[in-house]
Amino acid sequence: MLPGDKASGEIRRAYAYTAAKLTAWKSSTLCQVGMASAIGVGRYRAVWQLPDARRLVFGGFIGRLPIGVTPIAIILAVHQAYGSYITAGIAVGTYNAGFALGAPVLGRLADRYGAPLVLWLASAAHLPVIVVLVVSISTSWSLGMVWTTALCVGLTAPPTSPAVRSAWNALTAGPGQSLRRVALSLDSVSFELCFIVAPLVVGVFGLSGRPVLALLASGTFAAIGAMLIASGRHINRARQESSAAFPRSGPSAIFTPGIPTLLVVTAALGFALGALDITLPAFSSAHVSAASAGGIATALFALSSVGSVTGALWFGTKHFTAALATQWAYTLAALTAGLVMLSVVTNIPMMMVMIVICSAPIAAVATVETSMVAAIVAPSALNEAYSWNWTITVVAVGAGQVLTGAVVEHFGSAMLGFLLAAAGPALGAVVAALPRSKLRQAEAGAQKS
Structure with missing residues (x-):
């Protein structure tokens, strides 16, 4: 065999070996993805x-x-x-x-x-x-x-x-x-729909x-x-x-250790949603005619819900070992990042894409919130606890609408509306991430009991 032929043979064998490894890796990866998908569907x-x-x-x-x-x-x-x-x-x-x-x-x-x-x-x-x-x-x-x-x-x-x-x-x-x-993720999807x-x-x-x-x-x-x-x-x-x-006794569920802090974080999401109620129509009005603005804003709200539903379905299939407060901080931080990203979007087609992506954490935040309430409140007080949760959300949504409306009206900038919306979950993420917060203490105490 000539030296060139020998070299060519070695190259072919090396190529075949590499191709076989790549095929095995792809098969393994696809198998893992398939198994993960099957497990997720199986849980639902x-x-x-x-x-x-x-x-x-x-x-x-x-x-x-x-x-x-x-x-x-x-x-x-x-x-x-x-x-x-x-x-x-x-x-x-x-x-x-x-x-x-x-x-x-x-x-x-x-x-x-x-x-x-x-x-x-x-x-x-x-x-x-x-x-x-x-x-x-x-x-x-x-x-x-x-x-x-x-x-x-x-x-x-x-x-x-x-x-x-x-x-x-x-x-x-x-x-x-x-x-x-x-x-609870399925419930968040139902609620979002x-x-x-x-x-x-x-x-x-x-x-x-x-x-x-x-x-x-x-x-x-x-x-x-x-x-x-x-x-x-x-x-x-x-x-x-x-x-x-867990028989019902004692004062209102709002006095449960950790609940006041939880409601502060809950208000953060409500504020962001209220701010978006004003900012998305303002963005639409700034980029299309008055006759088309309403329809575009409605489409953006619908796309936001699509992103939120998709995020909730994915989130529900995952198993996280981190504390709920930590998960809450991460999902709120992701929402903050998404809202900041929306502030730099400059046209309607790009906004229609980005609103789906950036809204993905919304229902996930709500899912962790619902899980957190269940973790620190006795089952016999859950109806009242969830009701307080909803009350604070309604108040926070109203506050977000009023404040954002005033800012957008005064400065004429939808970008400021998105940044104001991001301020809510940013604050919530900081509160949820505090290592010695009442929220974490309540969660740790509930796990021990």
Whole structure:
């Protein structure tokens, strides 16, 4: 054999060896990815097979649609009847105030007397009050009557969201605790989908020229969802077993060690969401005509929800060993980075791509938040704890909307709106990351007990 032939043979053998190794590596990597995907899907399938899981998913989705439908319907209906956005703003503000005030009270009653009873009674009061609001708007009653009725609509809103979350915790207690993150991620997805479907529901009635009828649909959704959750046999049995192990006693859940700090971090996410409510329409108005701005803003909100849902589905399949407070700090930091990135986007097509990517941590933040509440609060106080969580979120969203609206209006810059939105989760990440915070102490104490 000639020297050149020998060298060529060695090169061919080396090439074949390298190619074989690369093929093996690719096969191994693809196998690992496939196994990870299968495990993730398997976890969601396991949650789906839990007793009453379908009832929780569908009942929770239907029962929480009013959270997105009612405020939009009030604004459109009151503006149509009275011709003033200021009047409509006051009406939706009084509704939100009633919701924020009533939620902790109904949550505490649900812990004391059982969620099913409170859901039934709240539904029985809520739907008639909705009817009164519809009549008062349709017949142009006094504004004082409209605002008072809107307040009562918020006060009587069934505590479906706290009931759903506490039910998921009850169903995944004991041997099923390994599925809790997946279950709560699925719940976050269901909740996020409400904000995609809700504007479509209102839009159907708006196109017919009768947005006030969307309020009747909202009341019907609330009643159906509450009844589905309240009538779940397995859900109620799991709740009773959980409450029997940890009987309700003592002061409000808000005084549980770690909860005040948790609510501060919760407010951070709410502030960011409120800021985005103003900033995305402002960004749209700055880049397209006034006639197209509304449609573009709606598309951006929908894409944000798509990103959030995708992030939640991925997050639910992962197993993290870090403390929940640490996970919360990381997800909040990721959200902060995403919002800062949005501040440098300069055109609509790029924003449509970036909003999906940068919104991915939103539902993951909410999932860790929900898990944290369950970790430090006794099961018999979860309804009230989750209600306080929601109350603080509503207040923080309002604060984010007002402050960001003032900043964007004064400076005429959507970029500042995104940076202001990023300030909320940035502060939350710092608080969650503090090594000796009450939050971490409460989590560590709960793990030892």
